[in-house]
Amino acid sequence: MEPDIFILLLAIPLVSGALLTVLGEREWAPNLNIIASGGTFLASVLLTADIVAHGPRFALGEQFFIDSMNVFFVTLTAFVGMTTSIFSGPYMKNEREHGRLSAPRLRLYKSMFQMFMFTMLVALTTNNMGILWVAMEAATLTTVLLVSLYRTPASLEAAWKYFILCGVGIAQALFGTILLYFAAERVLGETGNALLWTHLVDVKSQLEPHIMALSFIFLLVGYGTKVGLAPLHNWLPDAHAEGPTPVSAVLSGLLLNVALYAILRCKVLADGAVSPDFAGNLMMGFGLLTLLMAAFFLGRQKDIKRMFAYSSIEHMGLITFAFGMGGAVANYAGFLHMTMHSLTKSAIFFAVGHATQKTGTQLIADIRGLIHINPLIGWSLMLGTLAILGMPPFGVFASEFMILTHAMKHYPWTTPILLTALGVAFAQIFGKVQPMVFGETHAKPLPHAPAITPVFLHLALVLMIGLYIPPYLTRWFHEAARMLG
Amino acid sequence: MSTIPLSAQLINLCASVILLLAFAMLAQRRVMQLINLFALQGLVLCLSTLVVAVTTKQHHLYWSAGLTLLLKALLLPWILHRLVRKLYVKWDIESLVNVPTTMLVGVVLVMIAFNVAQPISLLSQTISRGTLGIALAVVMLAFLMMITRTKAIPQVVGFLAMENGLFLAATSATYGMPMVVELGIALDVLVGVIILGVFFFQIRDQFDSLDIRNMERLKDN
Numbered sequence: 082m083e084p085d086i087f088i089l090l091l092a093i094p095l096v097s098g099a100l101l102t103v104l105g106e107r108e109w110a111p112n113l114n115i116i117a118s119g120g121t122f123l124a125s126v127l128l129t130a131d132i133v134a135h136g137p138r139f140a141l142g143e144q145f146f147i148d149s150m151n152v153f154f155v156t157l158t159a160f161v162g163m164t165t166s167i168f169s170g171p172y173m174k175n176e177r178e179h180g181r182l183s184a185p186r187l188r189l190y191k192s193m194f195q196m197f198m199f200t201m202l203v204a205l206t207t208n209n210m211g212i213l214w215v216a217m218e219a220a221t222l223t224t225v226l227l228v229s230l231y232r233t234p235a236s237l238e239a240a241w242k243y244f245i246l247c248g249v250g251i252a253q254a255l256f257g258t259i260l261l262y263f264a265a266e267r268v269l270g271e272t273g274n275a276l277l278w279t280h281l282v283d284v285k286s287q288l289e290p291h292i293m294a295l296s297f298i299f300l301l302v303g304y305g306t307k308v309g310l311a312p313l314h315n316w317l318p319d320a321h322a323e324g325p326t327p328v329s330a331v332l333s334g335l336l337l338n339v340a341l342y343a344i345l346r347c348k349v350l351a352d353g354a355v356s357p358d359f360a361g362n363l364m365m366g367f368g369l370l371t372l373l374m375a376a377f378f379l380g381r382q383k384d385i386k387r388m389f390a391y392s393s394i395e396h397m398g399l400i401t402f403a404f405g406m407g408g409a410v411a412n413y414a415g416f417l418h419m420t421m422h423s424l425t426k427s428a429i430f431f432a433v434g435h436a437t438q439k440t441g442t443q444l445i446a447d448i449r450g451l452i453h454i455n456p457l458i459g460w461s462l463m464l465g466t467l468a469i470l471g472m473p474p475f476g477v478f479a480s481e482f483m484i485l486t487h488a489m490k491h492y493p494w495t496t497p498i499l500l501t502a503l504g505v506a507f508a509q510i511f512g513k514v515q516p517m518v519f520g521e522t523h524a525k526p527l528p529h530a531p532a533i534t535p536v537f538l539h540l541a542l543v544l545m546i547g548l549y550i551p552p553y554l555t556r557w558f559h560e561a562a563r564m565l566g
Numbered sequence: 567m568s569t570i571p572l573s574a575q576l577i578n579l580c581a582s583v584i585l586l587l588a589f590a591m592l593a594q595r596r597v598m599q600l601i602n603l604f605a606l607q608g609l610v611l612c613l614s615t616l617v618v619a620v621t622t623k624q625h626h627l628y629w630s631a632g633l634t635l636l637l638k639a640l641l642l643p644w645i646l647h648r649l650v651r652k653l654y655v656k657w658d659i660e661s662l663v664n665v666p667t668t669m670l671v672g673v674v675l676v677m678i679a680f681n682v683a684q685p686i687s688l689l690s691q692t693i694s695r696g697t698l699g700i701a702l703a704v705v706m707l708a709f710l711m712m713i714t715r716t717k718a719i720p721q722v723v724g725f726l727a728m729e730n731g732l733f734l735a736a737t738s739a740t741y742g743m744p745m746v747v748e749l750g751i752a753l754d755v756l757v758g759v760i761i762l763g764v765f766f767f768q769i770r771d772q773f774d775s776l777d778i779r780n781m782e783r784l785k786d787n
Contacts, residue, residue, distance in 0.1 A: 144746075211747030218754045222761055229765065234772050238781035240765065241718075248725055248758075249709065255732050255751070256705065263690070263739045271624075273744040292686060319784045 086131060087140045087147065090124040090155070091202055093117055098195030106184040106191075111170040114191045118159070118166040121198060125159035128152060133553070139208070139279075146208035146279055149560040154205050154342055157420055161334045161427050162198045164535035168431045169194075169327035171529040175438050176325065178528050186230055190325065197223040197331065204339050210276045213343055214251070214258050217307065220336060221247045228324040239319035246316040247306055254303025254343075260296035261350070264288045278346060285353025293354035300347045301363060307340035309394045310401060311371040318382075321390035322443065326434030329386055333393040334427035338419055341397065345404060345565060352407075352566055361405045368402030369498055371395070376502035380509040384443045385433055388513065389426065392469060395506055396422045402495075403484045404565070411487045412562035417550075418480035421543055422469070425477060428539035429465040435531040436462055436517070445513050450522030459518045461536040466514045468543050470507050476546035573621040574693050577738075580614030581697035584734060585676070588707040591727060592672055595660050597719055601646045604723050607730055608638030615737055618694050626745050627737070634733065637752050642726060642759055649763050650719065653770055660717055668714055672707050679703035690739050697738040704731030718769060718776040722762055729755055 097117035101110060129152050132138070137148035147155070173190065176182045182190075200223055204216035221244065229240035258276070265275040268284045275281075281288075306313040321329040344364070351360040375395035382388040400422070403415035435458045440448045452459030468475035471482075481503070488495045546554070570578075587607040594600045612635040619627035650656050683699035690698065708728035715721050729751075736743050743751075766776060773780040 209744075209747065211743055212750060215747065215750030215754055218751075219757070222754065222757055225761060226764065229768060232768055232772065234781070235784060237765075237769055237772055238784050241769070241778070241781055242784070244762070244765075245712070245721065245725070249712070249728075252705070252725075252728050252732060256702075256735060259732065259736045259739060259743065260686070262736075262743055263686070266740050267689075271741065273746070276744055276747065289689060292689065295682075295686070323784070 086124055086127045087145065087206070090121060090128055090159075091199065091206075093120045093124060094195045094199040094202065098192045098199060101188065101195060102192040106188040110188070110191055111166075111173070114194065115163070115166045115170060117195060118163040118198070121202075122156075122159040122163040125152075125156045129156050133557070140206070143208055143274070143277055143279065144212070145206045146277075147206055148564060149557055150345075150564045151205045151342065153416070153420075153557055153561055154338060155202060157423055158198070158201050158205065158335050158339070161331065161423055164431075164538060165327050165330050165334075165427065166194070168330070168434070168532050168535045169325075171532050172327060172434055172438065173325070174529045175527050175531075179438075181231060182325075189226060190230060193223050193227050194327070194331075197227075201335055201339050205342060208277050208279055210258055210261060210278060210281070210346070213346070214255055217254070217304065217340065217343060218251050220339070221251065221307075224320075224324075224328065224332065224336070227328045228320045230325050230328070231323070233323070236323035239316075239323035243316045243320040246313060250303050250306025250313055252303070253299045253306070257296045257299030257301075257303055257347075260292055260299065261347075264292040264296060264354070278350075281350055282353070285350050288350070288354035290355045293351055294359060297347055297351035297355070297360055298363070301344055301360075301367070304340045304343045304347075305367060305401075308337050308344065308401065309371070309397050310367045311374045311394075311398070314371065314375075314394050317394055318387045318390040321393070322384050322387040326386070326430055326437070329390070330427040330430035330434075333390065333430060334423040337393060337397050338423055341400065341404075341419070344401075348404070349565060357407075361407045364401050364405030365492070365495075366405075368398045368400070368405055369495060371398030372402065372502045373398075373498060376505040376509075379506055383445055385437065385445050385448060385513075385517070386430070386443055388445065388510065389429055389433065392506065392510060393422070393426055395502065396426070396469075399481070399484060399499075402499075403487075406487060406491060407566070408487075408491075409559070409562050410483065412565045413558050414480050414483035414487065416558045416561055417546075418477070418484065421476040421480050421546065424539040424543050425465060425468045425475070428536045428543075429462070429469060431532075431536045431539075432458060432461040432465050435533070438527060438531070445517060448517045449520035451518045453522045455531075457533050458531065461533060461540065462514065463518045464540055465536070466510060468540060470510060471503065474544065474547045475540075476543045479547055479550075571621075571693075573617055574696070576617045577614055577694045578696055580610050580617065581694075581700040581734065581738070583610045584614070584730070585700050585703055585707075588704045588727060588731075589669065589672060591723070592668055592707060592711050592714075593665050597650055597660075597717070598647070598656060600720055600723055601643050601650070604646075604727060605639050605643035607727065608634060608643070611730055611734060612639060614694075614697075614734070615742075618692075618737055618741065621693055622741060624741050627742055629745060630737075630742050630748050633748065633752055637756065638726070638730065641756070645759055645763065646719065646723070649766060653766060653776065655717075655719065655776060660715065660720065668710065672710055675706040675710060676703040679706050686739065692738065692741055694738040698735060701731050701735035701738055704728075704734060707731075716778050718766060718778055721778065722759070726755070726759070
């Protein structure tokens with residue numbers, strides 16, 4: 082029974098989200114959260130095996146469409162969701178014992194976490210560009226209350242900014258979607274199918290270029306707000322810094338990816354309708370601007386989570402730039418970098434979460450000598466930082482190297498900008514993390530032993546891909562890159 | 567010169583009223599009146615959708631007109647009224663600086679919107695295509711309102727007015743989006759307002775007021 086796997090993939094987070102709401106915060110609630118996320122991951126693996134064996138397919142009529150491009154994101158999303166739920170078990174217990182969170186808040190956290198996973202998976206698998214919008218907006222809604230979970234003035238401010246900025250951004254995307262529908266309707270007629278991506282792709286060369294150009298600009302700015310592209314990135318550092326750490330990990334590792342995925346789907350359509358360089362040039366421009374801006378803002382941060390949030394913006398800029406260049410190599414590198422960034426950045430946030438709990442502060446200046454407090458946490462932060470900065474032999478090095486060499490070959494003028502940004506980012510982050518890990522210390526033990534496994538699991542994967550990419554993964558990335566054209 | 571059919575005139579009239587209401591909201595200081603203006607805008611939006619539905623015999627437009635009436639003219643204003651009463655901000659008056667300047671900026675935005683929309687309107691075959699410019703103008707005015715307001719509730723009303731403008735754009739360019747998408751958007755808006763309702767209480771408890779200016783501490787120092 083093939084369709085069952087897909088239904089299961091969406092049903093598990095939805096049902097467990099409802100269950101966690103109804104049953105409330107119990108002793109076993111964290112375990113239920115982990116089991117549900119594990120089940121979702123298992124379903125995603127089975128679905129992937131199915132797609133690899135039998136090729137793309139529809140589900141529930143034509144409303145959902147799974148091909149090698151989105152199944153790759155589905156697996157990544159489900160995997161990071163699972164490790165985050167493992168990480169958040171002891172983390173949230175510690176937060177509760179420190180008196181920062183109460184039982185009702187923990188219930189809210191777990192149910193919203195599962196609902197967030199549900200919206201992400203719907204956004205990834207839907208075939209309908211309108212439903213994609215609905216799911217992206219729903220993802221914002223589920224996370225707004227999570228960002229303000231601590232109810233401190235700063236977290237409320239961050240959540241408000243997040244809601245308003247993303248709301249305005251997503252409104253632009255809705256206008257873009259309306260224009261897209263308008264262009265499609267002239268070709269496909271007034272059927273409910275005119276927003277289905279698979280139908281749109283078939284007629285993409287017939288879509289009216291002027292409308293499509295305008296539509297893509299609105300969609301890029303709209304979804305770009307969620308990716309964290311400059312100049313509408315302001316919500317991102319605040320939301321990452323003030324929300325609980327597991328939320329920062331999924332925002333950085335998943336939400337940004339899914340928003341970028343939405344842009345990629347739109348880019349395929351715009352490429353077919355307008356001249357092929359139009360969408361690519363726009364993305365390269367926005368990508369470079371974002372990369373450069375983030376690199377120079379990194380150094381001014383005093384809060385460790387804010388700093389890594391800016392690092393996420395930087396990497397999103399680089400990935401957007403890679404997809405903007407287009408072509409098989411750059412797309413391949415873009416997908417690889419997205420995967421590496423997701424895994425590495427969520428691992429870093431896990432490590433940072435433990436570190437801030439140990440030291441009781443998020444201020445960079447007050448976190449010192451993690452290596453003496455807990456060598457595992459210290460090393461995981463150090464290794465994660467080295468990985469995200471693109472040091473060999475980690476996988477980020479491979480993808481950054483590919484992006485850089487491709488840019489040198491085809492767009493030589495971008496090389497100084499890229500190298501400056503990467504260099505500045507390296508100096509800033511390394512300079513700040515080094516004393517945090519190796520300095521002198523004063524800290525206290527935690528009541529619940531931290532879950533270090535997810536951190537090393539992620540880093541091991543990043544390391545493995547840096548040294549050796551399994552052939553099926555290569556094939557998969559190639560397939561996805563080819564679909565992007 | 568061919569005369570414009572009555573239905574098209576009605577649609578244009580409705581759209582102009584919506585634009586007028588958008589300007590009225592821009593200048594309205596009292597929070598209760600602001601919500602009433604928003605409800606009125608929803609009602610006119612519903613009427614205009616209904617006229618399009620009757621003229622073009624698009625059945626799903628009856629549904630979206632009904633949905634608009636229920637959600638934007640009744641349910642959302644009711645929720646907002648309740649919130650305002652419960653938060654004791656019924657008599658809140660905002661000191662808007664420079665209403666004339668804001669209005670002038672609004673006029674400029676309307677001109678920009680018309681210029682952007684014109685090439686698209688020319689390509690459209692719908693009876694209501696003339697209103698696309700107005701729809702975009704309403705979106706931009708709502709955006710301006712969100713920028714100029716300092717209280718939380720008026721900002722949210724601005725956000726919802728922006729959604730009204732987008733809805734108008736959808737009906738004027740394409741006779742509305744597919745039903746499943748419209749339902750999804752309506753659900754998002756409703757859930758969004760409910761979540762914001764919860765959020766308002768959190769803000770008030772923390773800051774003792776709904777003034778957004780309290781929330782300008784997070785900066786890249």
